Amino acid sequence: MFATGNRAVLFLLLLASPTAAQEFADEDAPAIHQARPNFYNAVGGRNLKVTWSAEPTTLSVDSELTLTLTVSGAVNPQRVRRPDLAAMPAFKSRFQQITAGTDPPVEKTSPRVTFTYRLRPRDESVRDVPELQYDYYSTATGKPETRYLDAIPLQVTAAAVVLPSPLPLDGPPRLFRLPSEAALQSRTKHDPNWWHWRGLLVAMILAVAGGVAIWRLRNPNGRRFARVRRHRAVRNALDTMDRASESLEPLALVSSALRRYFWERHGLPTVASPGELETAFRAAAIPAERIAPAVELLRKIDAARFGGDSDNALSLIALARELVLTWEGVE
Amino acid sequence: MIAALLLLSFATAGNVTTPEQDFEQGVSLRENARAARESFARAARGFDRAWGESPSPGLAVARGRSHFLAGNLPQSLAALHAGLALAPYDAELQADLRAVRGTIRYPEPADPNLRVRPDEWGGLRSRVSPWDAYFVGITFGIVAVVGSIFFFTTRPRWSGVVAIVGWVGVVASAALAWKIGNTEVRPVAIVTTDTVLRRGNGTSFQPRTPEPLPRGTELWEVGSRGGWLQVELPGGAIGWVPEQTVLK
Numbered sequence: 248m249f250a251t252g253n254r255a256v257l258f259l260l261l262l263a264s265p266t267a268a269q270e271f272a273d274e275d276a277p278a279i280h281q282a283r284p285n286f287y288n289a290v291g292g293r294n295l296k297v298t299w300s301a302e303p304t305t306l307s308v309d310s311e312l313t314l315t316l317t318v319s320g321a322v323n324p325q326r327v328r329r330p331d332l333a334a335m336p337a338f339k340s341r342f343q344q345i346t347a348g349t350d351p352p353v354e355k356t357s358p359r360v361t362f363t364y365r366l367r368p369r370d371e372s373v374r375d376v377p378e379l380q381y382d383y384y385s386t387a388t389g390k391p392e393t394r395y396l397d398a399i400p401l402q403v404t405a406a407a408v409v410l411p412s413p414l415p416l417d418g419p420p421r422l423f424r425l426p427s428e429a430a431l432q433s434r435t436k437h438d439p440n441w442w443h444w445r446g447l448l449v450a451m452i453l454a455v456a457g458g459v460a461i462w463r464l465r466n467p468n469g470r471r472f473a474r475v476r477r478h479r480a481v482r483n484a485l486d487t488m489d490r491a492s493e494s495l496e497p498l499a500l501v502s503s504a505l506r507r508y509f510w511e512r513h514g515l516p517t518v519a520s521p522g523e524l525e526t527a528f529r530a531a532a533i534p535a536e537r538i539a540p541a542v543e544l545l546r547k548i549d550a551a552r553f554g555g556d557s558d559n560a561l562s563l564i565a566l567a568r569e570l571v572l573t574w575e576g577v578e
Numbered sequence: 579m580i581a582a583l584l585l586l587s588f589a590t591a592g593n594v595t596t597p598e599q600d601f602e603q604g605v606s607l608r609e610n611a612r613a614a615r616e617s618f619a620r621a622a623r624g625f626d627r628a629w630g631e632s633p634s635p636g637l638a639v640a641r642g643r644s645h646f647l648a649g650n651l652p653q654s655l656a657a658l659h660a661g662l663a664l665a666p667y668d669a670e671l672q673a674d675l676r677a678v679r680g681t682i683r684y685p686e687p688a689d690p691n692l693r694v695r696p697d698e699w700g701g702l703r704s705r706v707s708p709w710d711a712y713f714v715g716i717t718f719g720i721v722a723v724v725g726s727i728f729f730f731t732t733r734p735r736w737s738g739v740v741a742i743v744g745w746v747g748v749v750a751s752a753a754l755a756w757k758i759g760n761t762e763v764r765p766v767a768i769v770t771t772d773t774v775l776r777r778g779n780g781t782s783f784q785p786r787t788p789e790p791l792p793r794g795t796e797l798w799e800v801g802s803r804g805g806w807l808q809v810e811l812p813g814g815a816i817g818w819v820p821e822q823t824v825l826k
Contacts, residue, residue, distance in 0.1 A: 426670065
């Protein structure tokens with residue numbers, strides 16, 4: 248398979264290095280070529296091809312690309328070695344991490360050998376995967392040949408900014424609401440000052456005066472009536488008579504109120520018959536035209552009261568009220 | 579050139595947001611505290627401007643809430659106090675002050691004099707407004723007028739009592755309003771950063787409290803000297819803090 252001269256050299260090397268003899272097989276390239284820096288023990292004819300590809304070619308500085316190197320057409324696929332990219336200065340200067348991938352085992356008759364690498368660029372200035380020189384032993388020419396794998400352009404971007412996961416804003420729920428639009432738009436009311444209070448006082452006085460004036464306009468005798476009411480004796484008598492209709496013994500109450508009125512107003516005895524009262528009226532110099540109706544009314548009340556005739560009690564109450572007002576000069 | 583300037587002004591005008599919109603945006607960004615705080619801070623600045631032009635209790639509430647949610651606790655407390663100085667009876671402001679205080683971890687010293695936790699907002703002034711007193715006065719005034727009119731006319735038995743109750747009520751309401759209006763409000767200083775309360779106006783003096791005053795502590799200002807502020811704690815103890823550590 249190989250030239251006779253080369254076989255002789257190989258034989259000599261094997262003799263000189265017994266350990267190396269174990270590493271080489273028949274299909275390997277001659278040992279003299281094994282020392283070449285870019286030789287990876289690929290042996291093949293004209294159909295031997297070496298290609299590579301990178302995926303992805305656009306990546307961030309903190310991510311990796313996968314570089315796949317494929318050697319096809321080698322006659323010794325199981326003996327082809329993986330190029331040590333991590334040891335190459337051109338790769339070391341561009342990539343901070345070069346990791347060999349886990350590739351499937353190669354069969355003896357496999358048409359191709361694939362080596363994968365994971366490369367992490369050093370920074371954003373990395374522009375490509377550098378050119379790679381790949382030497383192999385050509386069985387066609389019987390000497391080493393060189394293939395150059397073109398540089399693969401890359402676009403490396405800045406590392407994606409990783410923000411910490413946002414935290415929710417915590418706080419009392421009521422503070423997450425705005426006041427109503429009306430509350431926001433409202434303007435401060437000035438507190439009431441002393442003018443407000445003076446105004447209230449004046450308004451009250453005017454209201455009282457106005458109320459009294461209106462009452463007097465609507466009640467022509469009201470003024471005198473009011474003056475009469477101001478006298479306690481009259482007020483008591485009238486109030487008693489107003490309540491008398493609701494009493495069980497209205498006439499007794501009216502009789503008592505009248506006698507009390509005569510006592511408080513004119514100093515007459517409270518316990519007296521109508522006749523005795525008439526004498527007392529005359530003694531007190533009460534005008535005769537007032538005495539007669541009063542005595543007559545008292546007699547009617549007594550008659551109705553003691554005679555059991557309570558049908559005309561209401562009319563007698565009204566007469567008694569009228570008598571008091573007449574005596575006080577109210578029409 | 580002019581057209582470009584006009585375009586720029588229109589574009590700028592389009593970006594202007596109201597404080598209310600900023601606040602609502604902050605609420606919508608609540609799940610992201612940092613972004614939400616920025617919106618609330620913008621809202622707070624807007625409400626501060628509005629407050630400067632025309633203060634009102636509603637604006638004080640908005641200021642207090644915006645500052646708090648923007649992370650500015652002392653400014654929030656200051657805004658709420660400013661609102662309560664304007665309307666001490668405002669229930670919203672009182673509730674907000676309570677809520678904001680609830681977020682502060684006050685130390686609980688054994689000595690009651692050294693109490694840092696503020697008292698509950700209370701007192702007659704915080705419950706009744708001068709207008710409330712005035713309206714009560716008007717009600718009593720009506721009673722007094724009715725009683726007086728009857729007293730001077732038909733004089734029923736109740737008229738005198740009603741008139742007296744009415745007039746006394748008016749006088750009492752006026753006295754209440756006077757009392758509310760003349761209640762002294764002590765100036766409040768708010769601690770902006772955890773600070774040590776000292777016995778004198780200098781760092782060489784011993785601490786007055788076992789623990790530093792937490793941010794947001796409300797103090798009453800007593801006096802000042804040499805860049806230090808003499809303050810009174812809610813518990814009654816008096817001490818000194820650097821002026822730059824409090825917001826007045």
